Amino acid sequence: MHWRRILLPVLFTGIAMAQQGRRVDDAALKNTGKTGDEWITYGGTLAETRYSPLNQINAMNASGLGLEWSFDLGTGGGNQEATPLFWNRTIYAVTNWSVVYAIDARTGKQRWKWDPEINQNAVRGKICCGVVNRGLAIFQGKIIAALNDGRLQALDAETGKPVWEARVSYPQDNYSITMAPRIAKGKVIIGVSGSEYPVRGFFSAFDAETGHFAWKFYTVPGDPSKPFENPALKKAAETWSGQWWKLGGGGTVWDGMAYDPEADLIYIGTGNGGPWPEELRQSKGKDNLYVCSILAVKPDTGELKWYFQPVPGDSWDFDSVQQLMLADVTVKGRQRKVLMQANKDGFYYVLDRVTGQFISGQPFAKVTWAKGLNEETGRPIINPEAHYGAEAVTLSPGPGGAHNWAPMSFNPTTGLVYIPTSTDSSSTFAMDPNFTVKPVGTNIGIIRNPGTPGGPPLPPDVAGATPSTAKLPPPKPPSPPAIGPTPPEGQRGMLVAWDPATQTERWRTPGGGSIGGGTLTTAGGLVFQVINDGRLVIYSADKGEKLHEIQTNLRGGMGPPITYMLDGKQYVAFMGGVGVVVPRDATQTPATPPPATTIFPKLLVFSMDGKAALPSPPPPAQ
Known part of the structure; x- marks a missing residue:
């Protein structure tokens, strides 16, 4: 029976391969989302639409959704903003401190855990706006994690054992990483955070198989007395003045990214200028390329093919790192291959993703910093009053943005984009008269009342830096006139359904805001929204009718939802909960037990017949 000795190993090998699931390669990533x-x-597809063709959960039965199981994610210490991934019957999740979990999707039991053992006391003060990690990547049997401390780590997807490690940046240089890595043509694309610090923004590419460095693209030019890294930066230097390179310049890359395999272009959003006021960057009246921009580069080389700058000469913290979404949209009777962004600045932009040509843009929230956009170029028509100095001015949106990192989603059936929106965020800006460049700590350069609506309080300076003693003067009246949809009375957070073809609002409903949670839309005619107050809300995609609501009791620090199919059943999953948050300027982690009111983070998985108990609400504070 010699043939049996040959056949059996082949048979067992086939079974093992089936159990392991297909490899995630470039072809799999290109086709993901079709089933x-x-x-x-991260975004469900390379186009980052967060749309699923699943329809088992639909408008007829959505009210029956319940918790299937939950998984404890440790002590936390910050918002759980990551998007989990599902592959090979396993959910892969990463916590705010970059601890990676592999969880059996059938049982909710841990398969493996990998802890990078980050030096939290050294890194915490280098992260501007909260210790977060927004997600992972999968490629060729490896889970790829970008760590808060600047490392890029590949792990064996089956065992969690390290495969390779690369270094993107160093905390001592004021950099951190908070974004999810993306894959394009076998390369890991990753950017850095930290525009509030004296840094020069960049994003880099690494070989996904080996971890070897491929290329780096700086988003702002360096010292002009030295050779420029590429012609694009030589051109960019013409839009700066003074000694900007001593300030860093900003332009970090901490969220928005997409890839079009047909155009062979990676799209990158860049962050604010640093310091915030253009006058302190010694560049008043200059565009300051490529801060607050959308860049299209070739994945093989990092060569810049085109750029679009929504906010030239940014002075308002209007990063352009919000989600970049690719779709084919019919505009004025012509189908266009577009890139779309609901920008922090309050405008919804539609661009030709092949050429970078501006197609259209309209405000989707209250806007006072600009009168509108040039119809041909998309360049903002900035209100003169928005150029603040020592005198204070109140503007909308504020630094929190009309739309921040909370993901939107696009449903090709309705043709609508669902945007978590802060419809009436505002803030009072005034330049700090006592500003001096600090090699350690934040270099924002403005005075701002932390209680002003429009986002989280500004980060305090870390040890070794001296905060300004200046007081915020009263804003000069009147504020510039507003454009855009009228905000509802007493309701700042809304889910806005936006038609990108006509640049009009189709419906809105209360809930959420620009920061926290996010949306998912499906062929079941649904929009799932996770809101920072702990709720999962399901709406009809066409009219915005509320169909179901679940309070998870994980208030604060919520991540966006995903959906997938396992054993013929559709599931919805997301992360949430904060845990024990240590002050960012702390030099030691407290050893005292956490208070009883602490909400520890969890991964939650829902299904149509889920009967598990939801997390208990914390006891009221004494």
Whole structure:
């Protein structure tokens, strides 16, 4: 029976391969999203639409959704903003401190855990706006994690054992990483955070198989007395003045990214200028390329093919790092391959993703910093009053933005984009008269009342830096006139359904805001929204009718939802909960037990027949 000795090993090998699931390679990533069975990249697809063709959960039965199981994610210490991934019957999740979990999707039991053992006391003060990690990547049997401390780590997807490690940046240089890595043509694309610090923004590419460095693209020019890294930076230097390179310049890359395999272009959003006021960057009246921009580069080389700058000469913290979404949209009777962004600045932009040509843009929230956009170029028509100095001015949106990192989603059936929106964020700006460049700590350069609506309080300076003693003067009246939809009375957070073809609002409903949670839309005619107050809310995609609501009791620090199919059943999953948050300027982690009111983070998985008990609400504070 010699043939049996040959056949059996082949048979067992085939069974093992089936159990392991197909490899995630470039072809798999290109085609992901067609069936909806998996969720193998941050935005659901390379186009980052967060749309699933699954329809088992639909408007007729959505009210029956319940918790299937939950998984404890440790002590936390910050917002759980990550998008989990689902592949090979396993959910992969990463916590705010970059601890990676592999969880059996059938049982909710841990398969493996990998802790990078980050020096939290050294890194905490280098992260501007909260210790977060927004997600993972999968490629060729490896889970790829970008760590808060600047490392890029590949792990064996089956065992969690390290495969390779690369260094993107160093905390001592004021950099951190908070974004999810993306894959394009076998390369890991990753950017850095920290524009509030004296840094020069960049994003880099690494070989996904080996971890070897491929290329780096700086988003702002360096010292002009030295050779420029590429012609694009030589051009950019013409839009700066003074000694900007001593300030860093900003332009970090901490969220928005997408890839079009047909155009062979990676799209990158860049952050604010640093310091915030253009006058302190010694560049008043200059565009300051490529801060607050959308860049299209070739994945093989990092060569810049085109750029679009929504906010030239930014002085308002209007990063352009919000989600970049690719779709084919019919505009004025012509189908266009577009890139779309609901920008922090309050405008919804539609661009030709092949050429970078501006197609259209309209405000989707209250805007006072600009009168509108040039119809041909998309360049903002800035209100003169918005150029603040020592005198204070109140503007909308504020630094929190009309739309921040909370993901939106696009449903090709309705043709609508669902945007978590702060419809009436505002803030009072005034330049700090006592500003001096600090090599350690934040270099924002403005005075701002932390209680002003429009986002989280500004980060305090870390040890070794001296905060300004200046007081915020009263804003000069009147504020510039507003454009955009009228905000509802007493309701700042809304879910806005936006038609990108006509640049008009179709419906809105209360809930959420620009920061926290996010949306998912499906062929079941649904929009799922996770809101920072702990709720999962399901709406009809066409009219915005509320169909179901679940209070998870994980208030604060919520991540966006995903959906997938396992054993013929559709599931919805997301992360939430904060845990024990240590002050960012602390030099030691407290050893005292956490208070009883602490909400520890969890991964929650829902299904149509889920009967598990939801997390208990914390006891009221004494």
